[in-house]
Amino acid sequence: MAFTKKRGNTSPEVSTASLPDIIFMLLFFFMVVTVLRDAELKVKVNTPQATELTKLEEKSLVNYLYIGRPLERYHSLYGTKPRLQLGDKFSSVKDIPLFLEKHKIKVPENRHGQITSSLRVDGEVTMGVVQDVKTELRKSNQLKVNYSAKKRAD
Amino acid sequence: MARKSARERMSNEINAGSMADIAFLLLIFFLVTTTIVEDKGITVKLPPWSEDEPDITKLNKRNVFSVLVNADNQLLVRGELAQIKDLKERAKEFIVNPQNREDLAEKPTKAIISLKNDRGTKYGTYLEVYNELKAAYEELWDESAQRKFGTDYTDDMSIAKKRAIRSEIPFVISEAEPTSFGEE
Incomplete structure (x- = not known):
């Protein structure tokens, strides 16, 4: 008969010797794609959502400006009106030129023209703050702007 | 004390069994801190700063496609109330003017879209409107690219091809200083 036992002389365990290699490979993948x-x-x-999106390619050439209402735990200090956040602190529009300059010195001079400002703005915010920020960006000659948005499926 | 012989010590290898655990630990750290959020958005080129506003009233009225968004997020297109969903088609018709109508743009190179909002306009609405206007241009570029080169208009196209299309249908959106009726 064909149904004879074939095992016997091979040990039944799966070798785990390659496990570290597999895990390391995964690790490297995540290390590469990670943006801290x-x-x-x-x-x-x-x-907000939009359809005509372009991707921001090089992270080092992008500076981020956040606009939105302060989180609940900051309400007592900063109120509920939409505010601008630069880096990790609440800022006023007047701080933008310095913020841009601080980012600029980290970028090689020949690429200064490619710096993009990414405006991450809450969809519920009114245009007043956004307009002030835009005006300040124009005054600082930072004209390449990206309105951050999510892909809308349609 | 009983010491191991030299040979015995040489044959002692480092135990690599914990390697997987260490790698796992690192892996989990990166998994947790990772944000695979793709940075996407609508890229805009702002006009350089100048003290005086560009005056669009001097332009021929038929070449201006004015879009106003008020503080209640309502749309006024060329003087009449409109819906965002109709905006793209209207803008496309205005730019190309297929029937050579008297009240639409003479030719695409002369067409100007003037966008004006209020300080109380919701940013979401503003972006939606901007997106529709941009979509109108993107579709026209696609059509033009299909006619000329048989492909869609993409960023991977050669600069000469892109320039050929964009010189035919230049992207002109002029944003006026917003009104401030509905500032919160």
């Missing part, structure tokens, strides 16, 4: 979050959000940002 550099700033803790203090404002609520829920970006």
Whole structure:
């Protein structure tokens, strides 16, 4: 008969010797794709949806400006009006030029023209704050702007 | 004290059994801190700062497609109430003007879209409107690219091809200083 036992001389355990290699491979994958979050959000940002999106390619050429209402735990200190957050602190529009300059010195000079400002703005915020920020960006000659948005499925 | 012989010590290898655990630990750390959020958005080129506003009233009225968004997020397109969902088609018709109508743009190069909002306009609405206007242009570029090169308009196209299309249908959205009726 064909149904004869074939095992017997091989040990039944699966070799785990390659397990570290597999895990390391996964590890490297995650290390490469990881973007460490550099700033803790203090404002609520829920970006709106849109369809005509472009991807921001190089993270080092992007600076982020967050606009939204302060989170609940900051209400007593900062109120509920929409605020601007630069880096990890609440800022006023006047702080933008310095913020841009601080980012600029980290970028090689020949790439200064490619710096993009990513505006991560909550969809519920009114345009007043956004307009002030835009005006300040224009005054600081930072004209490349990306309105952060989520992909809308349609 | 009983010491191991030299040979015995040489043959002692480092135990690699815990390697997987260490790697796992690192892996979990990266898994937790990872944010695979893709940075996407609508890229806009702001106009350089100048003290005086560009005056669009001097332009020929037929070449201006004015879009106003008020503090109640309502839309006024060329003087009449409109819906966001109709905006794209209207903008496309305005830019290309297929029937050579008197009241639409003379030619795509002369078409100007003027966008004005209030300080009380919701940002979400503003972006939606901007998105529709941009979508109108993207579709026209796609159509133009299909006619000329048989492909859609993409960022991977050669600069010469892109320039050919964009010189034919330039992207002009002029944003006026917003009104401030509904500032919170």
